[in-house]
Amino acid sequence: MLVSVYRYNPEVDDAPYMQDVHIDIPGGKDIMVLDLLQLLKEKDTTLAYRRSCREGVCGSDGMNMNGKNGLACITPLSAVVENDKLVLRPLPGLPVIRDLVIDMTQFYKQYEKIKPYLINDTPAPAIERLQSPEERAELDGLYECILCACCSTACPSFWWNPDKFIGPSGLLQAYRFLADSRDTATTARLSDLDDPFSVFRCHGIMNCVSVCPKGLNPTKAIGKIRNMLIQQAT
């Protein structure tokens, strides 16, 4: 099959280019895209990409495969290859450091903004802050996010305003803490989100939902934040 990989090493290349490689998959097996990258790297050791857990847990190998963002380690070739061809690019919208490795600073800054930790001013109980099973269930579909950035880098609103729009990933996390029964900073969290960009740049395009490798739904969380804002303001 033909693999076309985005290559850019700012130390030697004037501009990014696509490197075409013909490769035979050993035994014709339906391997994962990450395994394919390993085969490519054996041929050309200068190829750079991130990976760690190789089982969809760490979130480091998010990339754009035939036009769709996803985790290379849990994406089988059969799910993305078309006409025996695969185009691999870095996640779109963020600066490229080298080849498939992007600079995620902007993404993490948005994450930092939403204060991704429990805030509770009441005295800490002796053991732990308890939640009822129902309260705990509110966090399902939120806490599973692995911050892979597949969603935010698929979102046009994030491409145009990555410094002002929190993006689907950060907003899913924002709602995770708004929905937490143990958190007491709800009012302050909401007033931090009330400007025209942070939440309201979401136009419900739903690219985020269609790419999330963990099957999460940022658009739904964003809708819930909006409802909380409306409730607080009316």
Place this chain on the structure above:
Amino acid sequence: MDMVTSITSFGRSGLYDWMMQRVTAIVLLAYTVFMIGYLLFNPDLDYNQWAGLFQCTSMRIFTLLALLSMVAHAWIGLWSVSTDYIKPTGARFVFQSVCGLLAFIYVVWGVQILWSI
């Protein structure tokens, strides 16, 4: 948290703009439905009847409301488009100024037309 500020948006609050966009859309929808209905139920409309409709105070209020809604709706929408796509501050400011000026002209012009019927 570094606050995101925007001095040129309609209500300076995302929620306010968002709500405004929905409310004005409903007004515009109501006005459009009314107009289509009126034209359908009055197939042989003449000038006097048409002028009579707009001489009625309630129709003037409704029309002015629709005009203001359209201007607010357009401003919020175009402001949003300009902050997405026009990155140089100078060009964005010129675009927003032109939009604001046009909106103002349309309102004055619309009022003049409405009250001269």
